[in-house]
Amino acid sequence: MSTDVGNGAAPSGTEVRKLDRVVIRFAGDSGDGMQLTGDRFTSEAAAFGNDLATQPNFPAEIRAPQGTLPGVSSFQLHFADYDILTPGDRPDVLVAMNPAALKANIDDLPKGGILIVNTDEFSKRNLTKVGYAADPLEDHSLTETYQVHKVAMATLTIGALENTGLGKKDAERAKNMFALGLLSWMYHRPTEGTERFLREKFAKKPDIAEANVLAFRAGWNYGETTESFAVTYEVAPAKLNQGTYRQITGNTALAYGIVAAGQQSGLPVVLGTYPITPASDILHELSKHKHFGITTLQAEDEIAGVGAALGASYGGALGITSTSGPGLALKSETIGLAVMTELPLIIIDVQRGGPSTGLPTKTEQADLLQAMYGRNGESPVPVVAPQSPSDCFDAAMEAARIALVYRTPVLLLSDGAIANGSEPWLIPDVEDLPDLTVTFATEPNAPDGTFWPYLRDPETLARPWAVPGTAGLQHRIGGLEKADGTGNISYDPANHDHMVRLRQRKVDGIEVPDVVVDDPSGEARVLVVGWGSSYGPIGAAARRVRKLGMPVAHAHLRHLNPFPKNLGEVLRRYDRVVVPEMNLGQLALLLRAKYLVDAISYTKVQGLPFKAEELQDVLADVIKGVSE
Amino acid sequence: MTATELGLPALGGLVGVPTADEPQKAKDYKSDQEVRWCPGCGDYVVLNAVQSFLPTLGLKRENIVFVSGIGCSSRFPYYMNTYGMHSIHGRAPAIATGLAVARPDLSVWVVTGDGDALSIGGNHLIHTLRRNVNLKILLFNNRIYGLTKGQYSPTSEEGKVTKSTPLGSLDHPFNPVSLALGAEATFVGRAVDSDRVGLTEVLRQAAEHRGSALVEIYQNCPIFNDGAFDVLKDEAEAARRIINVVHGQPITFGGGDYAVVREGFGLGVAKTADVSPDDIVVHDATDLNLSFALSRLSTQDLQHTVTGVFRNTARTTYDDAAREQVERAKAAKKPDLAGLLHGKDTWTVAG
Numbered sequence: 008m009s010t011d012v013g014n015g016a017a018p019s020g021t022e023v024r025k026l027d028r029v030v031i032r033f034a035g036d037s038g039d040g041m042q043l044t045g046d047r048f049t050s051e052a053a054a055f056g057n058d059l060a061t062q063p064n065f066p067a068e069i070r071a072p073q074g075t076l077p078g079v080s081s082f083q084l085h086f087a088d089y090d091i092l093t094p095g096d097r098p099d100v101l102v103a104m105n106p107a108a109l110k111a112n113i114d115d116l117p118k119g120g121i122l123i124v125n126t127d128e129f130s131k132r133n134l135t136k137v138g139y140a141a142d143p144l145e146d147h148s149l150t151e152t153y154q155v156h157k158v159a160m161a162t163l164t165i166g167a168l169e170n171t172g173l174g175k176k177d178a179e180r181a182k183n184m185f186a187l188g189l190l191s192w193m194y195h196r197p198t199e200g201t202e203r204f205l206r207e208k209f210a211k212k213p214d215i216a217e218a219n220v221l222a223f224r225a226g227w228n229y230g231e232t233t234e235s236f237a238v239t240y241e242v243a244p245a246k247l248n249q250g251t252y253r254q255i256t257g258n259t260a261l262a263y264g265i266v267a268a269g270q271q272s273g274l275p276v277v278l279g280t281y282p283i284t285p286a287s288d289i290l291h292e293l294s295k296h297k298h299f300g301i302t303t304l305q306a307e308d309e310i311a312g313v314g315a316a317l318g319a320s321y322g323g324a325l326g327i328t329s330t331s332g333p334g335l336a337l338k339s340e341t342i343g344l345a346v347m348t349e350l351p352l353i354i355i356d357v358q359r360g361g362p363s364t365g366l367p368t369k370t371e372q373a374d375l376l377q378a379m380y381g382r383n384g385e386s387p388v389p390v391v392a393p394q395s396p397s398d399c400f401d402a403a404m405e406a407a408r409i410a411l412v413y414r415t416p417v418l419l420l421s422d423g424a425i426a427n428g429s430e431p432w433l434i435p436d437v438e439d440l441p442d443l444t445v446t447f448a449t450e451p452n453a454p455d456g457t458f459w460p461y462l463r464d465p466e467t468l469a470r471p472w473a474v475p476g477t478a479g480l481q482h483r484i485g486g487l488e489k490a491d492g493t494g495n496i497s498y499d500p501a502n503h504d505h506m507v508r509l510r511q512r513k514v515d516g517i518e519v520p521d522v523v524v525d526d527p528s529g530e531a532r533v534l535v536v537g538w539g540s541s542y543g544p545i546g547a548a549a550r551r552v553r554k555l556g557m558p559v560a561h562a563h564l565r566h567l568n569p570f571p572k573n574l575g576e577v578l579r580r581y582d583r584v585v586v587p588e589m590n591l592g593q594l595a596l597l598l599r600a601k602y603l604v605d606a607i608s609y610t611k612v613q614g615l616p617f618k619a620e621e622l623q624d625v626l627a628d629v630i631k632g633v634s635e
Numbered sequence: 636m637t638a639t640e641l642g643l644p645a646l647g648g649l650v651g652v653p654t655a656d657e658p659q660k661a662k663d664y665k666s667d668q669e670v671r672w673c674p675g676c677g678d679y680v681v682l683n684a685v686q687s688f689l690p691t692l693g694l695k696r697e698n699i700v701f702v703s704g705i706g707c708s709s710r711f712p713y714y715m716n717t718y719g720m721h722s723i724h725g726r727a728p729a730i731a732t733g734l735a736v737a738r739p740d741l742s743v744w745v746v747t748g749d750g751d752a753l754s755i756g757g758n759h760l761i762h763t764l765r766r767n768v769n770l771k772i773l774l775f776n777n778r779i780y781g782l783t784k785g786q787y788s789p790t791s792e793e794g795k796v797t798k799s800t801p802l803g804s805l806d807h808p809f810n811p812v813s814l815a816l817g818a819e820a821t822f823v824g825r826a827v828d829s830d831r832v833g834l835t836e837v838l839r840q841a842a843e844h845r846g847s848a849l850v851e852i853y854q855n856c857p858i859f860n861d862g863a864f865d866v867l868k869d870e871a872e873a874a875r876r877i878i879n880v881v882h883g884q885p886i887t888f889g890g891g892d893y894a895v896v897r898e899g900f901g902l903g904v905a906k907t908a909d910v911s912p913d914d915i916v917v918h919d920a921t922d923l924n925l926s927f928a929l930s931r932l933s934t935q936d937l938q939h940t941v942t943g944v945f946r947n948t949a950r951t952t953y954d955d956a957a958r959e960q961v962e963r964a965k966a967a968k969k970p971d972l973a974g975l976l977h978g979k980d981t982w983t984v985a986g
C-alpha cells in the first residue's frame with residue numbers, strides 16, 4: 008500500500024509527529040453530513056492499513072431543529088498502528104461544525120486536545136439557540152485548555168467553489184468535505200479513494216461531484232498553505248494478521264452472515280420483518296441480494312414478519328426475522344410456536360435503549376432476559392451474541408448452525424453499538440466456511456411404518472424436518488402440547504412434564520465451544536466476564552490494568568444459552584468475578600443463579616458504550632481488593 | 636368462474652401444484668384423529684364438504700397445506716390428512732404468506748374464525764388480501780367466540796347478550812365481505828354451512844382463483860349461538876332472504892319473484908314484476924363497486940343475505956411477484972459469495 012498522500016505531494020514545511028493512535032470526532036448538525044465525513048475518513052484509514060473502530064452517534068429525529076443540541080450528530084473514529092478494540096473513550100481531535108456541536112462534545116475533549124471549529128456558524132443567533140451567552144471562541148479558558156483552530160470553513164468552501172457556477176447554498180453544503188480535506192492533510196491520509204468515491208456517489212450530478220472534490224482539495228490546501236497548523240501527524244499501518252481486509256459495520260456483517268448461511272445450507276432464505284431502528288439496515292442490505300435466493304418481505308408488523316419467516320421455515324426455507332426490543336416483544340408468541348413446532352428460525356434483535364420506545368438510536372444490552380425468558384411457559388431458546396461489528400458474520404452463521412441442526416428458533420442479540428460501528432474485517436475464505444447442509448425427512452421413521460414428526464435424533468434430540476410436498480409424511484403440527492414421538496395432541500400430565508423437560512434438554516445439550524479465557528500472565532485472580540459489544544471496552548480496560556502490573560482474566564460469552572460447558576469451572580477458578588453490562592445486571596443474575604457465584608455486577612445504562620478508562624478503574628479496584 | 640371465462644390470462648390458482656396419479660376419495664382426506672367438535676356443530680358440515688370437494692381438484696395430497704389460527708374452527712387441520720399447522724391466534728394468514736412465498740408447488744388453505752380473522756388477526760387479514768397472496772381463506776363465522784365459551788365477537792349483532800356482555804354488547808359489527816372488498820381482495824365469496832352445493836361451488840371457484848380468496852362461511856354454533864342463521868335454513872324464509880349471485884347473470888331470487896336493481900349509489904331489492912328486465916342488475920364479479928354494493932345488501936339481521944362469488948378478478952399475486960423478483964435477480968447476476976464479502980474496497984496485509 009502506498010503511503011503517498013494528497014495529489015502526490017506530502018505535507019511540506021510542517022513538523023511531522025508520529026503517533027500510535029488517534030481518535031477523531033466529527034460533530035455537526037444532523038444536516039451537516041458528519042456520518043458521511045466520518046465514513047470517508049474511515050475508508051481512508053482503512054486503505055492506509057490502520058486498524059480502526061468507529062462509532063456514529065445520531066439523534067432519533069431525522070432532522071431535529073437545525074443548530075440545536077438535540078440535532079447534533081457525530082461520528083467518532085479511532086485508528087492506530089496496532090490492533091485496537093474500541094472506537095476510543097475520548098477524542099484527541101474534535102471537529103465542531105457549529106456551536107451546538109461544540110457544546111455537546113467539548114466536555115469529552117481532554118485538556119490539550121485539538122479543537123477545530125467552523126467559525127462561520129458562530130453567529131449571535133446560533134449561540135443563543137444553545138444557551139451560550141457569549142462566544143466561547145472568544146473565551147480564553149477555551150483557548151488555554153485546548154489547541155484551538157478557528158477556520159471559516161463555509162466561507163472558504165464558498166470561495167473555493169466561486170467559479171463553479173454553483174449557488175451559495177449548494178456550495179456551502181460541501182463544507183464537510185472541506186473539513187475532511189483538512190483532516191486528511193493533518194493525518195497524511197491517502198485521498199484518491201475519497202475523490203473516486205465522490206465522483207461515483209454524485210455520478211448523476213457531475214457539478215455536485217466536482218464541487219465536493221474541490222471543497223475536499225480546498226481543505227487539504229488550506230492546511231498545506233496557511234501555516235496555521237504547525238504540526239501534522241503520522242499513524243503507521245497496523246501489523247494485523249495476514250490476509251485481505253475490508254471495513255464493515257455490524258449490520259452489514261450480519262446480513263452477509265445470513266447470505267452465507269443460505270449459501271452454505273443450500274436453502275432459500277426468507278426474511279420476514281418490519282422496519283425498526285437500529286435493525287432496518289439488515290433488511291435494506293438483504294433486499295439487495297435477491298440473486299442469492301433471498302426473499303425479503305416487509306410485513307405489516309413484527310408479528311407478521313416472524314410469522315412469515317416461520318411459515319417459510321415450515322416450507323423448508325431458512326426463515327429469518329430482524330427487529331429491535333419493542334419488536335421482539337411482539338414476536339414472543341410466535342417464537343413460542345417455533346419452540347413448540349421445533350422449526351429452525353433466526354430472530355435477530357439489534358438491542359437499543361428501553362423500555363418501550365426508549366432510546367431508539369442508542370445502545371443497550373437490556374434484552375438478554377427478554378431473549379432468555381420473554382415467552383409464556385417453559386420456552387427455551389438458544390441465544391448467541393456477536394462481540395464486535397465484524398464478528399456479526401460469524402455469529403449469524405453460528406445462529407444458523409444451531410437453528411438448522413437442532414430445529415429450533417435461535418435469538419441473535421446484537422446491539423446499536425455493534426450495528427452501526429465498523430472495523431476492519433479479515434475476510435474469510437469462502438472455502439473455509441462451515442457446511443450447513445441439512446437433510447429433510449423423506450421416509451416414514453416409526454416402527455409401525457408411519458411417520459412420527461416428533462421422533463427425535465438420539466444425539467441432537469432434533470425432530471425430523473418433513474416439508475410439505477413430501478409424499479407419505481403428511482402430518483399436523485401446532486402450538487398444542489404433543490405426545491412424545493407421534494406428535495399427536497396430548498393433554499396427558501406426565502407427557503407434558505416429559506415434553507417440557509425434553510425441550511429444555513435439547514437446548515441444554517446444544518454443542519457450543521468452550522469459553523476461552525484471556526489471561527496472558529496466567530496469574531490473574533480476578534475474572535471479568537462480558538457478552539456482546541462490551542468486548543471492546545472490557546478488552547481495552549484489561550490491557551490497561553495489565554500494563555499497570557495487575558493481572559486480570561477476561562472471558563467473553565458468545566453463547567448465552569446454553570452457556571459453554573466449561574463456564575462453571577472457569578468462574579470458580581478466580582477469587583472475584585466482575586460482570587460489566589449495559590443493563591442492570593442481567594448476565595450477572597444468570598451467572599449467580601446457575602453457578603452460585605458471587606459475581607460483582609458493574610452496570611451502566613446511558614445509551615453509550617462503556618469507556619475503557621472507567622472499566623479500568625473498576626477492575627483495578629477489584630484487583631486491589633483481592634490482593635489486600 | 637375461472638380467469639379464462641373473464642377473458643383474462645389463464646393462470647389458475649393451482650398452476651404449479653402437482654396432480655395426483657390416482658383418483659381420490661373423500662376418505663383419503665380424513666386423518667386418523669378423532670373429531671372433537673360439539674355434536675351438531677356446523678364445523679362438521681364444512682369439514683365434510685371440504686373433504687368431498689378436495690378430491691375433485693385431483694392434487695397430490697402432500698402438496699396441500701391447511702394453516703389455522705386458534706378457535707374451535709381452527710382445529711380443522713388436525714382432521715385433514717394433508718400437511719397442516721395449527722398456529723396461534725389470528726396469525727395464520729401471516730404464517731401462510733411465508734409458506735406460499737417459499738413454495739409455489741403448494742395449495743395453501745387458511746382456516747380461521749370470526750374472532751381469529753377479524754379481531755386479533757384483523758390486521759393480517761386485510762394486508763394479506765391487499766397483497767393478494769395465493770391463499771384460500773375459509774372464515775368460519777358463527778358470530779361468537781366458541782372456544783373461549785361464548786363471548787361476543789366482531790360479527791355479533793349490536794346489543795348481543797353474552798357472558799362478557801350481560802347488559803348487551805356495544806360494538807358495531809364488521810361485515811366481513813365489505814371489509815375484504817375494502818381491502819381490495821381479488822376474490823370474495825360467501826356460503827352457508829348447510830348449503831353443501833353452494834359452498835362447494837364457491838370453494839371450487841376459490842381454488843381455481845390465483846390470489847387471495849376469502850370465503851365467509853356462516854356456521855352454526857349450537858352451544859353458544861344456536862340458530863344464528865336459522866332464518867336462512869328455513870326454506871320459505873331462505874327464498875325471501877338469500878340472494879345467490881352468479882357472474883354474468885341477472886340477479887334475481889325468491890324463485891325469480893325478486894330482483895336486485897340500482898338504487899342511488901347502491902343497490903336495492905324490487906319485485907321483478909315491478910321493474911323492466913333491463914333494470915335488473917347483471918352480476919359482474921370484476922366490478923368492485925358492484926361487488927361492494929352487493930355486500931351492503933346483506934344486513935346483520937339477515938333480512939337479505941347475498942351468497943356466491945361477489946368478486947373474482949385477476950391481479951398479480953404477491954407470492955408470484957416475490958418469486959419473480961428473485962428469479963429475475965438470479966438471471967441478472969450470478970451469486971458470488973466471495974465477491975460479496977470482498978466488496979469494493981479491500982486491502983491486503985502481507986505476512
Ligand SMILES: Cc1ncc(C[n+]2csc(CCOP(=O)(O)OP(=O)(O)O)c2C)c(N)n1
Pocket residue numbers: 705706707708709724747748749750751752775777779780781782783788
Ligand atoms: C393470544 C391469544 N389470546 C386469546 C386466546 C383465547 N382464544 C382462543 S380462541 C378465541 C376466540 C375464537 O373465536 P373464533 O375465532 O370466532 O373461533 P370459534 O371458536 O368461534 O370457531 C380466543 C379469544 C388465545 N388462544 N390466544
Ligand code: SF4
Pocket residue numbers: 671672673675676677678707708777781782855856857858859
Ligand atoms: S362451541 Fe360451538 S363452534 Fe365450538 S365446537 Fe362447539 S358448537 Fe362448534
Ligand SMILES: [Mg+2]
Pocket residue numbers: 706748749750775776777778779780781788
Ligand atoms: Mg367464532
